[in-house]
Amino acid sequence: MPLTSALESVRAGVNGALVLPSDDGFDAQRRPWNLAVEQRPEGVAAPADVADLRALLRMAEDTGVRLAVQPSGHGASGDLAGTVIVRMGAFDALDVDLDAGIVRVGSGVRWGAVVDALEGTGWSAPAGTSPVVTVAGYTLGGGHSWFSRTAGLGSDGLRAAWILRSDGTHGRVDDDSDPDLMWALRGAGGIVGIVTALEIDLVRTPDLWGSGLTFDVADAAAVMRAVRDLAATAPSSLNVFMNSMRMPDAPQLPEEIRGRSFLTVQALSTDGAAEGLIDGIRRAGTVRREVSGPTSPAALAAGSNEPTDPTPGRGASAALTDLDDSTIDELLAFRELPEQWPIIGIDIRMLGGALARPRRSGLASLESAGWLLHALSPLFPGAPREPGDASIAGFRDLLAPVAAGRTIPTFLTPGQTLDRCATPAEIERLRALRAEVDPNGLLYEGRLPR
Numbered sequence: 001m002p003l004t005s006a007l008e009s010v011r012a013g014v015n016g017a018l019v020l021p022s023d024d025g026f027d028a029q030r031r032p033w034n035l036a037v038e039q040r041p042e043g044v045a046a047p048a049d050v051a052d053l054r055a056l057l058r059m060a061e062d063t064g065v066r067l068a069v070q071p072s073g074h075g076a077s078g079d080l081a082g083t084v085i086v087r088m089g090a091f092d093a094l095d096v097d098l099d100a101g102i103v104r105v106g107s108g109v110r111w112g113a114v115v116d117a118l119e120g121t122g123w124s125a126p127a128g129t130s131p132v133v134t135v136a137g138y139t140l141g142g143g144h145s146w147f148s149r150t151a152g153l154g155s156d157g158l159r160a161a162w163i164l165r166s167d168g169t170h171g172r173v174d175d176d177s178d179p180d181l182m183w184a185l186r187g188a189g190g191i192v193g194i195v196t197a198l199e200i201d202l203v204r205t206p207d208l209w210g211s212g213l214t215f216d217v218a219d220a221a222a223v224m225r226a227v228r229d230l231a232a233t234a235p236s237s238l239n240v241f242m243n244s245m246r247m248p249d250a251p252q253l254p255e256e257i258r259g260r261s262f263l264t265v266q267a268l269s270t271d272g273a274a275e276g277l278i279d280g281i282r283r284a285g286t287v288r289r290e291v292s293g294p295t296s297p298a299a300l301a302a303g304s305n306e307p308t309d310p311t312p313g314r315g316a317s318a319a320l321t322d323l324d325d326s327t328i329d330e331l332l333a334f335r336e337l338p339e340q341w342p343i344i345g346i347d348i349r350m351l352g353g354a355l356a357r358p359r360r361s362g363l364a365s366l367e368s369a370g371w372l373l374h375a376l377s378p379l380f381p382g383a384p385r386e387p388g389d390a391s392i393a394g395f396r397d398l399l400a401p402v403a404a405g406r407t408i409p410t411f412l413t414p415g416q417t418l419d420r421c422a423t424p425a426e427i428e429r430l431r432a433l434r435a436e437v438d439p440n441g442l443l444y445e446g447r448l449p450r
Helices: 003-013 026-030 050-063 111-118 135-140 179-185 217-230 275-283 297-303 325-335 386-402 424-437
Strands: 017-019 043-046 066-069 083-086 094-097 102-106 158-164 170-174 194-201 209-216 238-246 261-269 287-294 313-320 345-350 371-378
Touching: 003 017, 003 050, 017 026, 026 043, 050 066, 050 083, 050 158, 050 194, 066 194, 094 111, 102 111, 111 135, 111 297, 135 194, 158 179, 170 179, 179 424, 209 217, 209 275, 209 297, 217 238, 217 261, 217 275, 217 325, 217 345, 238 325, 261 275, 275 287, 313 386, 325 386, 371 386
Parallel strands: 043 083, 066 083
Antiparallel strands: 017 043, 094 102, 102 194, 158 170, 158 194, 209 261, 209 287, 238 261, 238 345, 313 371, 345 371
């Protein structure tokens, strides 16, 4: 049966939606979160239930088209030719168990919904900085959060998953029932099955305190060194992010930040006020703005200033073993390159703490790294893309000599594969497991190196 006919036959028999290239609205449905990535799948499915997913698996087996599960469009990496994208928005169950300190979520649930459900409970979600990323995509790709020094990676908090295997069987798995599958789910995501729901540890935060310090760019080197020096003695209860910003002189930006350079330091303590711990950072420069005091998960989500609508952009990231003086100086010099190298921000996250002591076996790991860095270069409408591409390439070149051996999948950029996150032996373990659980290759292999 021709592919189009097969897809139309499936569409007629499912409860959810299946949008095809000939349909109005297909272009909008196929786009990922990062609009700079061009995806050209054979269709986009929005299954209503497990029965729909089984129908899609049968269609994949009959036609050779693979299923690429992409809950919210984040993490897009390639053109997805020969696939049907599967959006999991209908899998939206959310159940918080405060007595057990866990949350059970469908794979279409976004972190913002979990954060809102926990407000005022004394518990926090191990969420990233964006409230619109799905819990499933984040957790199955590793996931670094505000609380990672306290609680580990998001994948480390995965207790169990409900998974639909390529043979159509569906059920709950955990470390007792299938440790190999759980190891793969903690980092390699959906290449070993379609995850329909997850059970995740919450973080106990009855006394959450935060501080945001803003410094002029002239003090950036001294402040970054103070943060670096704090890492050696900081308790696991303290989580620290830095962001070195140089806003372009672009008319699309608010006038009050256009063309400005500054450094911000955000400290988050899960053990009450940490004024003494960050005092050395405060003394390292002149604080131009400070907001300190008790905070909440919802306030953190609101203060992240992450975009909530799809946008085009480019980025590069790396995990570093150390943040030495030379690297700090090179980063700051790089950020101040001429305007035609438009990296607007370099995000630097302190690692260690619980990240150095994983609780559960998983592919994703930052155990040997001390810092996680990410640079962002936007794509403004009508602006040439070559300068931004060159700046991202320059950032990668700068960090290559000092990069740690591995990063985590949620910090890979388009085109990068899991060999940046795993050893050759771990990649082979993934291949063997995938061959066992999906022998016919019905599921898109994602970032697994070919």
